[in-house]
Structures are given as C-alpha cells and as structure tokens.
Amino acid sequence: MSLDALRQFSINSISSILPLDGETCSQMVDHVLTLGTDSEIQNYFLQLLGESDDSLSFIHKFLEWKHEITKKSQSSQKKKFNDTHHENETKSKKQSQPAWGSGASASTAQGVDNKGRLSGKTKSTTTSQLLDGKVKPSSKKSKKKNLDNLKDIDALLTELEINSDDHSGRRVCNCMATRHPLFEVAPNCLNCGKIICAKEGLQPCSYCGNELLSASEKLEIMQILNTEKVSLEEKQPDLKKKIAESSAIAAKQKAKAKKITITMKAGENLWHAQDRALKEADKAKKEAAELLAAQKKELAEIEEQAKELKKYERAQNVTPELLAAQEKLETLLNFQATGAERTRIIDNAADFDTSAASSGISSGSMWLSPIERALQLRKQQRQLRKNKTTEMNRTGRGKKIVEMVIRNGKVEMVERNAIPGEVTPSLPNSENEDASDFEDQAEIRELEQKIKDKKSIEDSSISKNVWDYEKDSETWEKPVYIGSGVENGEGREALGQQLPNKPRVQFFNDSETNELLV
Template identity: 45%
Template sequence: MAYEKARAYAISHVGQIIPLDKETCEELVNYTLTLPDYEMETHLLDLLGPSDETFKLISKFMDLKRTEDELSKMQTEKQTSKAAAKRGSSEPIPKKSNAPAWSNSEPISSKAPKTRLLKNKIAVTTSQLADMKPSNKLTNSQAKKAKKKNLDSLADIEAAINDLEVENAKSSFHLDSDSRRVCDCMATRHPLFEVAPNCLNCGKIICSKEGLQPCSSCGRELLSETEKREIIKILRSEKDLMELKSAEPSNKAVQNQPSKLAPKKIKYGTTPGGNLWKAQDAALKQLEEDAKKQRELEAKEEKERAEVEEQEKELQHYQMSKNKNPELMKAQERLETLLHFQETGAERSKIIDNASDFEMPGVSSGSMWLSPVERALQLKKQQKQLRKSQSKEKARTGRTKKVVEMVIRDGKVKMVEKQVIDDEASVAEEDEINTLEQTINLDKLLHEAVLSKNTWDPKKDQEQWEKPVYIPQKVISESDLTPDSPARERVQQNKLDNAELVAAMYS
C-alpha cells in the first residue's frame, strides 16, 4: 500500500522536529510504515522524543493511515462485488422443462448410480506408493502467508535490535534526567514492559512508555550490559533465521525450523482415572534431568576446549624452545618471575609474631634482625603489656589507686570511693606506638623503592673487576719483585702437584 498522504505529511514534519535531511526522513518514514500499527506510535515516540509536536504528528499520521486503509478496503470490496456480478451474468441460464408440474416422471440421470463398492479405495501398487511421497513444498497461499508472517517478525526483530542499540548509544553518553521518559502509571494506563517489568534496585514497575532506559526513580540501568549483549545476540540469530525463511517461503523444511524465541512447552498426559499431579511431577523431573544433561554436556565441551587450548600452548612452547638451551630457558623463566615480583612490589611473605607483643623486658631479648625503630616499638608494646598486667594484679588484690570523696552533712560523714583511670597516659602511649608503626612502614616503602631502582649495569660490573693475568713461576724473578708490585699468587696452591696451572678465561 502506498500511503502517499501519510508519507508526505510525515516526511515534511519529521524534519521540523529533528534536524535530518529529506532522504533520511524518507527512509525513516518508509521503515515506520513497515511496522505493525501497535508499534508505530512507540517507534516514532522513541525517535522524536515526547513533546506536543510529536504527539500531534503521531495522531495526524495515524489518522491519515487509517483513512487510506479504509479507502483501499472499500475499493477492494467494490472490485470483488463487480467481479462476482460479471461471473453471475456469464453463467448460462438453465432451460425450463416442458413437463407439467404434476408429472411424476423423474429425469433420467446421465450418471450411473453410486454403489457401496465405489466408496472403497482402489488398490495401489508399491511403485505408486513410492511415488506418493509427502511433498516438501508449500502451496501458493501457504507460501504467501508464511512470507507475510516472516516479514512481520523480521520487522519486529529489527525494531527490537534498533531499540537496544540506540539505548546502548544513549547510555554511553550520560544523558540528563530531563531527557528521560517519566511515567508513574505503574502499568495501569500503558502495557507492562515485559523485557524488564520492574527495577531490580528500587522495585518500580516499568510500563511500555518508559521502555528500555535507566529507571526514572533511582537512575539504575534496567538491564546489565551482559544481558543486553545476550539479547542482541539472540535477536540477530533469530533475524538470520527469519531472513532464511523469507528467502525460501515455499520450502516446508525451512519454514518448520524451530525458533529460539519460542517458549518451551512441557507436554504430559495421563490415562483415564490417572493422577494428574504425578504426571506433572514426572514431566518436571524429566525436564530437570534434560537440563542437567545439557549442563554436563556443556561442561564437557568446555573442558575439552580448555584441553585443546592447553595442548596448543604446549605445542607452541615446544616449537619455540626446541632449538634453545634448556638452562637458558629456565633462566629466562626465572628472570620473568623476578621481574614480575619487582613490578608488582607486593609483600609476599609476612611474619605474624603475636608472642612478641606479650614478651616481658628481661625475659627474652627479641629478634636479632630487628632495626632500632622496630626494637623501640617492641619495647613500647612490652612496657604497655607489663603495665596492664600490673594494674590487673593490683586491682585483683585491691591495691589500685583510689580517690575517696567525703561529704559531711547533718552530723554524718558519707564516703564515696572512685576509681581513677589514667586515660591521658594511655592515649599518649597509643599515639606513640602508632607513630612508630607508621615510621616503620614508611621506611619499608622507601627501601623497596630504592631496591626497585637498583638495576644491574654490566658496564659498571666489568669496571670494578680486573682481568686476571697468570704468569708462570719461572718467568718471575726476584729482581722483578718490588715492594710496590707484590707477587701474584696462583689460584690454587697444591703441594702434591708441582705442575704449572694454566687458567683460560673467556673474554
């Protein structure tokens, strides 16, 4: 159907709402006309945004489309009635019989009377049965219906994919809350948005007007990025299937391919007088077993895939290290491990010595590897623990520091005993211990930073060593030996072997 008036009106007014050229507006309107009626309004509202001009355009556009639909329907009915009238006038008028109306004579039938034996099927040979195979082709009417259904489904899937991609593009540009569609009908005025019926954060019910956008109440996304990617993947696979079906509308095998979006149905039956609940439980158990087998099969495939990848890595590693020295490969692996440790700079081993906090002075000397600051920190902790134990012992024996308050009134003396807690001293001691711990941690970080910058320089390493020169003992004479030039000793002094030692070094 052309929809010339509706198309011209939409093309002229869409460019006034959003800044698009005429060709883009034509493509947009042509695609909108391919959608079903119940999706046109939502599609235009999503593209143009909620405004008075948009609502006016949508209402006028839908009115023009309905008017053209009614006109085309009326024209079709007129053409059908004319064709029926022509067909009726072309049929021959049956001739009147000259026999009187009261005549009992029956007209002679040209056809033979039907007998009971004619109802039986005629015998068919085996070769004829082989030729009578079920056809894999659909009739013309069935093919047209299937093609129309596939085109509608394809348009719906494309619209859903476009909505998801547009929403992903919008979410990447952090739009303000003013540009969002807000509706508080709680799906009472508009249909429920079945993709995400409610917000998982605040629980607000989402209607079809708000659609797939961040929640208007809390601002959270209704679907995660992973869920959006999965939905787009399923829709694209369904789109490929629909395109295949629309390309071959007369092929019954292609048209009967199952859809991934079709809901799975559980079918179960019972015998007359059987228990329906038992049959339902058996069907559900069978479904769980099938799902378990599917999960096991997927886990097995994943395991096999991981094994294949591991074998490929091992083969690649073997091909790389086939012509290399194994000791060199081992040294390179060790170097990579050490460099990784140096880059991360994490503290890989930590000794937790809780017993050192409870050591008393004079009982144990502590660790010999501690730095002066760490020794001071350990001493502070030990003194604190000692004072705590002494105060507990005094409190147990009743020799703690006490303050007595005496009140003399009306010839009576009232004494109130109060305990004094030295809070200031304990707080100062805690602050001092925390300061020492921070100093120790800072020293460790500085030491690690210095070690990370300390790299091996081969040139400096060669400069600090002198290449040894070995002179036989016969060449050295006493005249050559001076106090300024001490005699060079041999590398190894062996009393049993008087042979000369010759050392060869690689330059």
C-alpha cells in the first residue's frame, strides 16, 4: 500500500465515524502523518474518535499499514544508498578546497574527505533539534547531545529519507551563519566552502549543488538513529500489543449478533421468554461495559508505569539535592496554579444575617463605624425583601385580583395573579414596592457617599499631619541632672526640696492618656 492509499483509507474511515467533510478529514490525516511515535497517533485518534469498536479497528489497521510503508521506504532507500555509495565517494575525493577560509579549514575539509564524519565515534553526535530549523547555538563543551525522544528520531529519519529524493523545495540563505545558527552536522560545503546555516539544513548546497553529506555518512547516521530508536522503544511499554488485543476483542464482539433472539421453551409464556431474553441482553451489555472499563484501567496503569519509568530515568543521573529541589519547584508551581480555588471564599450567609449585622458580631462588622453598620443593615433588608417577593411569585402566593362580571343576572368571579406595576383599586399599594426599592437604593447611595466623604476627610487630615519640632519639644520636659560636686549630701537634700518628685516615665499631657493611666 502506498502513502496516498493510506491517506484515502483514513479519510474514508474518519468520515464514516464522524460527520465531517472530506477537507477536514484530509487535514486531520496530514497532521497525524506528521506525528512521530505510535503512542502519539493512538492518543490523538482515541481523543478524536472515541473508544468505539470501529475506532479501535481503524487505529490498528492504520498503524499496521504505516509500519509497512515505512519498512518499504527504508529498504528502498538503503538499496539506493548502496548503489550510489561508490560514485559519491569518488566524487568527494575530487572536491577542491573552500573558496574562502584559512588553511586550517582546508586541512579540516581534507580530513573529512579521507575519513567518515561519524567514524571512530561510539556515541551519537546528533541533537534533538537537528534539521528542524530551530537549532540554538551551543558552546564547544556541549556539542555532543543524545536524543531521548522517539519523535525527534523519527523526524530525523523522515528528513533523511525525503531530502535524498526531493530537491524541489530548496531553501536558500546567504547569511553565513550570522543571522541563523550554524548547522552542526554539515557546517560548510566540502566543494565550494559555503557556510551552511540552520535555515538551509540538510539539502544540496545552494551555491554549487553538491550534497553536504555523502551516501555512506547518511547511511551511518540512519543506523545510529535506528539503534537509539530501538533502545528507547525497549524502555517504553509495548502498547502495540495492547491495541492489537483490544481491537481483536472488539472485532469478536462486533462479529457477534447484536439481535435479541427470543426462544420459547415448551409450555413457557411469551412474556417470560421476553423477560429472560432481555435479562440476558442486559447481562451481556454489562459484561462488555466491565471489559471496556478493565481495558481503560489497564491502559491507565500502563501510562502510569511509563510516567514512573520516565521519572526514574530522569532521576538516575541527578543528585538527590537537585531532585528534591525539582520536586519542591513542581509542588510550588502546582500550589500557585490552584491557589485561586483554595483562597476563594463565598460567604452567602453573611448577606442575610441581619441579627449579627445589627449587633456587630458578624465577620468584620465589629470594627465598622455606625454609618457602615447602618449601610450593611440596609443592604441586607433590601435583599431579604427582594428574596421574599421572588419566593412568593415562584410559589404562586403573590397578590391576586378577583374580577367580578355581572351578565344576565349572573355573577362571574375570575381570580388571577396581579401583574407587577399594575394599578388597581383593590391594590392601592401595588406601586409602593418599586417606590420602596427606589427609596432603599437612594438611601444606600447616600450612606455610601457619607462614608466616602468621611474617609476622604480622614485621609486629607492624615496627609496634613506634619511633624512639628517646636510643638513636640513642648510636650516633653527636659530632665534635670544633679552633679557630683555636692558634698555630704547637703546640696542634694536642698535640691530635693526644691524639685518636685516626678516618676521616671513621662507621658503625654492630654486627658485621654491620663484617663487610661488612672
């Protein structure tokens, strides 16, 4: 099966499951084909299509056919690389020195010609941001980076496979790595010496048209990436088997007849037979629901194990102090994200607690001024009146009107609910409700304005309160010290008779402080 056939099959299957048009389904399939791992494809389809039998069967077939197409493309690519290996190596040996650059760069280029770029290395030198156009400049000490994501590896393999055949959409940039980061896999062209930036990436040189990497180097990179991919897949749980099992179970359940067959035994009543058949159908439906719940639980356990494995791998080469700091950081971030839910207080009871408001015992009202307490009480009374009116209208116990019509010597009495705002002789106070509410609002606004004016006066008085040195010096009395030159205490006794006996601590000369001291 080709890639176009897989795309058409996916569009038809999605349109049969979901009521979507062909263009939308085509965009969804194109997005799925850009995903790297099977787990991402599975999660995307499950979130989009649900966990029905048709969805699981479609996901299973899609993954199988995608693997077949990938294997065919890799085998054909490997065969093509082997055929052109000798020709590219011969061509690379005849490459000239760079058009610009020092002798050191020329010797480096010759060294690359005689020896493979990745030969003699035991570890991969590829990065997780290779070939995606978003490479960040790295220092010389951190040039070797290992890929730890299957998505990045699949993206690299796809890029290597596509760039070998498709040269239609070439990217041209002459910034010489001054505007964009340097492309670390192939920093410059070995034929003309042009410096390659990350925007151009792995493609033929935009100046001379020669390949940046030979076929052997590309094949070696693909082998290293495949090795890393296999090692990463061994660490993660095998979800393909679980998907196949669940799809097989779903196919078996779908193959079973969903019709309710009623079989009557000898001498059995029809109603009893129908009851028995319906009970069996309910039992089968309950078993299917339990099986689906067990499958969901198993998938959740597998995902939990994958998270624990990822956490263990992350903490394997990390010091305990750094791990504790990271956990503390995650806890604080979670605490910050959910802080609004925990600190939000909804106190509806305080709006109706009139007794506490009048006595000043409610939350914060014991510190309120008399005007603020009156305002709070007025608001609560208005709210209670509105709630009472609403409750009476809801229960049908509002004001009613009885109409009497006399015709042909008969009296007809019709009872109906009074319309709000209706003026009738029997309801002289029907307009007073709106008038009283308007008066309450006016009084509330008046009290609020008084509180606002009072606070503004207090603020202005506080702002005008400037420290005065002379006034402050008059508040206190300077202490009088007795010198040591007085002999035999005679002068001290004389001074003691003249000076009043005052306490050691001085206080303000105001009535409020004296009352507190008394």
